[in-house]
Amino acid sequence: MRATIGPVSDKALTEALQRLLANGLIARERRRTAPPHVEYALTALGSSLMNGPMRALADWIVEHGDELLAAQESAVSQPA
Incomplete structure (x- = not known):
């Protein structure tokens, strides 16, 4: 995702993702892999x-x- 959106602080990215999630525009899926990661997708x-x-x-x-x-x-x- 960072490669697509360019340079952004962790705080700004986290806040934007939280707003998008709260508004139902994206979905978050936690992957239990090694290493663990999270995937986001448009709803x-x-x-x-x-x-x-x-x-x-x-x-x-x-x-x-x-x-x-x-x-x-x-x-x-x-x-x-």
């Missing part, structure tokens, strides 16, 4: 979020990302 609810509104947001960003960045850069360069 049906989590999949519906990823394939619905999150997919729509990603599509919007692809379509409008350049405009969004231009607006942000313009706002930073203009005095308040």
Whole structure:
């Protein structure tokens, strides 16, 4: 998971996973192997979020990302 999400502190990762679990978006399965480890997977609810509104947001960003960045850069360069 860390390779996919990039650098993040243990505390931040733990807190994010706890929020996702509490909201029913992921499931946690403890594996009794040597060494023991835990696996996380999207629930049906989590999949519906990823394939619905999150997919729509990603599509919007692809379509409008350049405009969004231009607006942000313009706002930073203009005095308040």
